[in-house]
Amino acid sequence: MDKTVIELTTQECHELLGRHSFGRIAFLDRAGVMPMIIPVNYLFQKDTVVFRTDPGRKLIASLHEAPVAFEVDGTDDQQQLGWSVVVRGYLDEVSDDDELAELAETPLTPWAPGEKSHYVRVNPRIVTGRRISTPHLPSHWWG
DSSP states (O other), X not given: XXXXXXXXXXXXXXHHHHHOOEEEEEEEOTTSOSEEEEEEEOEEETTEEEEEEOTTHHHHHHHTTOEXXXXXXXXXXXXXXXXXXXXXXXXXXXXXXXXXXXXXXXXXXXXXXXXXXXXXXXXXXXXXXXXXXXXXXXXXXXX
């Protein structure tokens, strides 16, 4: 089975992040021991990933500049390829009044129920991505 892996440029990663709105945020639990992965709706703005949250683990992590990873991916059944982008960095809560007002005007809508009144951002340190072409896979592999 021939597979081709192509590393994406930072610009290509940013384009993919900007075209999508659903990803996963990964961080360590409150004790700093076990990893957590939570799906979130996000907005890619000013080269950062922004999402909304309620008080809880993600917000507590943001207040301590916790290291996180954010991932978004997709597949194209017709072309038999997949891609993923991973952003690694640190969380912080958005607190600037002007930035909060700007974010309130965006289409960023939480996926999970709840008010989700806090805006949190991933400040990227490393952005990587890849596209994988996987021809000759059985048709049932793609769903």
